[in-house]
Amino acid sequence: MTTILTKSFPQDKQPLTKPAPGKKRVLIVGGGFAGIAAARALKRTDVEIRLIDRRNHHIFQPLLYQVATAVLAPSEIAAPIRQLEAKQKNLSVLLAEIRGINLATRIVEVACPGIGSRKLEYDFLVIATGMRPSYFGHDEFARFAPGLKSLNDAETIRAKILSAFELAESTxxxxERARQMTFVLVGAGPTGVELAASIAQLVSVTLRNNFRKIDPAKSRIVLLDGGTRILPTFAESLARKAANRLTKLGVEVSTGVKVEKVDDQGVIAAGNRIPAATVLWTAGVSASPVVKMLGTQTDRAGRAFVGAFMDIPEAPNVFVAGDAATMTQDGHPVPGVAQAAIQQGRFVGHVIANRVRGRNDGRPFRYRNKGNMAVVGKNFAILEAGYLRSSGFVTWWVWAALHVLALPQLQNRFRVQTQWFWSYLSGQRSSRLISEGPRSSSSQQ
Ligand SMILES: Cc1cc2nc3c(=O)[nH]c(=O)nc-3n(C[C@H](O)[C@H](O)[C@H](O)COP(=O)(O)OP(=O)(O)OC[C@H]3O[C@@H](n4cnc5c(N)ncnc54)[C@H](O)[C@@H]3O)c2cc1C
Known part of the structure; x- marks a missing residue:
């Protein structure tokens, strides 16, 4: 068996944690959709589960753009992992960051804040550490164009957008006023489209009459993409409808445009400079660096190639699930979306449960696509599920209902519904505070 030790373990005094006698130890890294689903699938299995995350909370990422545009507060779309899993007696949560993985000795080294390095033994290891923004080899863009992946990112973006109007009013x-009132989004996938539409409604409705020298409705919102069309993961007819909707909302959509430079003055795209105080990166993603610690084969985005049972060839007791994994099904890649992550996490949990009970693995993983949705401002969403394609007002209601139901806790559902109801009727957004203090983007993991 290959031994891969990306970082040598220091000779610290932290003892190795010993498993309870007779119990298999399952280490799950990542409390996102895949990690939580894997843990829950092991609820009735006689194992000792340790769920490790460097954050204390699980984020419902599909609504992050609403935190970034002041519709919702961070706590409304997130939940403490500890609280989510409080009732699962065979599970404990550890706030820590992975430092190294030794497949031969089955030991993971983690850094716990304020405590230092610890070594944890495992019988089964699940890596579900997700993705992070990728700047396609231009990491220098990150300083000027935050990506949207964490609550910190969403708050940074919100502060950037709201501050731009304050600066435009005061200059x-x-x-400079025009620069402050120009917003450029790089990448027209679902996140770029949802974010652009939400900014358009913020400037035309929510901020109306709030300023004396500027008219926020005159802001320029530019959505750029290097591809031939927006929303490449949706059918062309739906993407066209979404593009028309964006244009109606006042968003300038430009496809086939490569961004060459991002700096403190804006962007240079297809040779033209667009002066903009706010540039947002919604273009690419790459896998968390934790995957590299496995020393297994990865694709260009750093995702681990996994087998039919989501395990890696070097170690059948090590699984990669969710966005950190890549696999094809019927000739197409399984998409990096929440439902795929949940299904994979649940599947891995069942495989481990079967192995602990001495049963065979059962059938290989098969992704069931229940449909994709994207929302384009108030009253308009698109849906693609098999041969079904729909768009418009009713689809938007379906989108809203499904997203409320999918939120992690009852209190999130209640609070989001209330906020949406208020926002729908009044056009107001209740999270418009620009908080003080240093901000660091967690995108750069
Ligand atoms: C802005 C945005 C909008 C989206 N919208 C949609 C949508 O509308 N519909 C949809 O289906 N999908 C959507 N997605 C995609 C979806 O959120 C992902 O596919 C899903 O979150 C993947 O789940 P995961 O468990 O693999 O990773 P994640 O949910 O990203 O979880 C990874 C976890 O691993 C932890 N972690 C990472 N590195 C370490 C480390 N070194 N040590 C310890 N812990 C670590 C992280 O803190 C995190 O909690 C969206 C994603 C984003 C970013």
Whole structure:
């Protein structure tokens, strides 16, 4: 068996944690959709589960763009992992970051904040550490164009957008005012589209009459993409409808445009400079660096190639699930979406449960696509499920209902419904505070 030790374990005094006698130890890294689903699938299995995450909370990422545009507060779309899993007696949560993995000795080294390094033994290891923004080899863009992956990112973006209007109101320089009121989004996938539409409604409805020198409705919102069309994962007819809707909302959509530079003045795209104080990166993603610690084969985005049972060839007791894994089904890649992550996590949990009970693995993993949705501002969403394609007002209601139901806790559902109801009727957004203090984007993991 291959031994891969990406970082040598220091000779610290932290003892190795010993498993309870007779119990198999399952280590799950990542409390996102895949990690939580894997843990829950092991609820009735006689194992000792340790769920490790460097954050204390699980984030419902599909609504992150609403935190970034002041519709919702961070706590409304997130939940403490400890609280989510409080009733699962065979599970404990550890706030820690992975430092190294030794497949031969079955030991993971983690860094616990304030305590230092610890070594944890495992019988089964599940890596579900997700993705992070990728700047396609231009990491220098990250300083000027935050991605949207964490609550920190969403708050950074929210502060950037809201501050731009404050600066536009206070300056007497017309050029600078125009720059402050220009928002460029790089990448027209679902996140870019949802974010652009939400900014468009913020400027035309929520901020109306709030300023004396500027008219926020005159802001420029530019959505750029290097591909031939927006929303490439949706059918062309739906993407066209979404593009028309964006245009109606006042968003300038430009496809086939490569962004060459991002700096403190804006972007240079297809040779033209667009002066913009706010540039947001919604273009690419790459897998968490934890995957590299496995030393297994990865694709260009750093995702681990997994087998039919989501395990890696080097170690059949090590699984990769969710966005951190890549696999094809019927000639197409399984998409990096929440439902795929949940199904994979649940599947891995069942495989481990079977192995602990001495049963065979059962059938290989098969992804069941229940449909994809994207929302384009108020009253308009698109849906693609098998041969079904729909768009418009009713689809938007379906989108809203499904997202409320999918939130992690009852209190999130209640609070999001209330906020949406208020926002729908009044056009107001209740999370418009620009908080003080240093901000660091967690995108750069
Ligand atoms: C802005 C945005 C909008 C989206 N919208 C949709 C949508 O509308 N519909 C949809 O289906 N999908 C959507 N997605 C995709 C979906 O959220 C992902 O596919 C899903 O979150 C993947 O789940 P995961 O468990 O693999 O990873 P994640 O949910 O990203 O969880 C990974 C976890 O691993 C932890 N972690 C990472 N590195 C370490 C480390 N070194 N040590 C310890 N812990 C670590 C992280 O803190 C995190 O909790 C969206 C994603 C984003 C970013």
């Amino acid at each position: 007497d320089d017309e050029k």
